[in-house]
Amino acid sequence: MAAQRDTAGKIVILTGAGISAESGLGTFRDEGGLWAQHRIEDVATPEGFARNPRLVHDFYNARRAQAAEAAPNAAHTALARLQADYPGEVILVTQNVDGLHEMAGARAIHMHGALEGALCAACGARWQAPPVMCPDDPCPKCTRPATRPDIVWFGEMPYFMDEIAAHLEDCETFAAIGTSGQVYPAAGFVQEAAYAGAHTVELNLNDSDTSRSFAEHRVGPASRIVPQWVDELLTR
Numbered sequence: 001m002a003a004q005r006d007t008a009g010k011i012v013i014l015t016g017a018g019i020s021a022e023s024g025l026g027t028f029r030d031e032g033g034l035w036a037q038h039r040i041e042d043v044a045t046p047e048g049f050a051r052n053p054r055l056v057h058d059f060y061n062a063r064r065a066q067a068a069e070a071a072p073n074a075a076h077t078a079l080a081r082l083q084a085d086y087p088g089e090v091i092l093v094t095q096n097v098d099g100l101h102e103m104a105g106a107r108a109i110h111m112h113g114a115l116e117g118a119l120c121a122a123c124g125a126r127w128q129a130p131p132v133m134c135p136d137d138p139c140p141k142c143t144r145p146a147t148r149p150d151i152v153w154f155g156e157m158p159y160f161m162d163e164i165a166a167h168l169e170d171c172e173t174f175a176a177i178g179t180s181g182q183v184y185p186a187a188g189f190v191q192e193a194a195y196a197g198a199h200t201v202e203l204n205l206n207d208s209d210t211s212r213s214f215a216e217h218r219v220g221p222a223s224r225i226v227p228q229w230v231d232e233l234l235t236r
């Protein structure tokens with residue numbers, strides 16, 4: 001029984017866009033996903049932002065508006081319950097920039113930033129993003145019109161990597177939920193955890209690029225298989 005191998009040791013969970021799919025937010029690489037509708041180099045790179053900041057702001061304004069209408073699903077709620085009730089530490093790392101983990105009552109490490117964050121490209125100031133951001137919005141600190149979404153783009157270093165690496169080194173269970181395993185460094189977390197001796201489990205609707213690196217697989221929609229997994233962890 002794979003679940004028997006889970007102890008009350010630290011659990012590290014990585015989530016991707018798939019956990020928010022049943023909340024109505026599109027994923028990136030599934031059929032008709034965001035990267036089928038937009039070019040990454042135009043809306044998710046510093047070069048794209050420098051070339052056309054309005055296009056980038058419009059892309060994130062639309063995602064911010066969509067996320068504001070979305071509600072957490074049973075998978076988000078189950079992870080919040082796990083963080084609250086599990087006897088060991090539960091570290092939730094998300095690649096997602098929506099706020100659905102927090103809306104469900106969980107604490108998440110946002111390695112790719114958050115739609116609700118704004119950043120000044122000139123002075124580095126951070127503040128709560130307004131619902132709609134425009135290229136000539138002045139930075140509240142240095143007043144220069146250099147504001148950008150506080151989102152980590154391709155070619156930029158994700159946030160909190162040292163903290164995440166430390167958690168991966170001493171976790172007893174590593175789970176990846178709803179991620180295609182195509183973007184590093186997140187896609188390499190399973191190897192880091194396995195190398196440290198953790199039991200690894202993938203929860204996904206389909207196989208991912210890193211499926212073969214996981215010891216255990218649970219296949220199905222997150223809103224069904226994540227609550228089942230959490231129930232097993234809490235009643236083992």
Ligand code: APR
Binds near residue numbers: 016019021
């Ligand atoms: N339940 C579980 N898994 C699902 C569901 C669902 N209902 N729907 C889709 N999935 C899975 C898909 O099978 C796929 O493996 O979610 C994954 C979505 O993969 P991607 O669209 O590539 O999203 P993600 O892995 O989060 O992308 C990682 O890439 O573009 C960057 O910064 C962006 O954070 C993002 C990163």
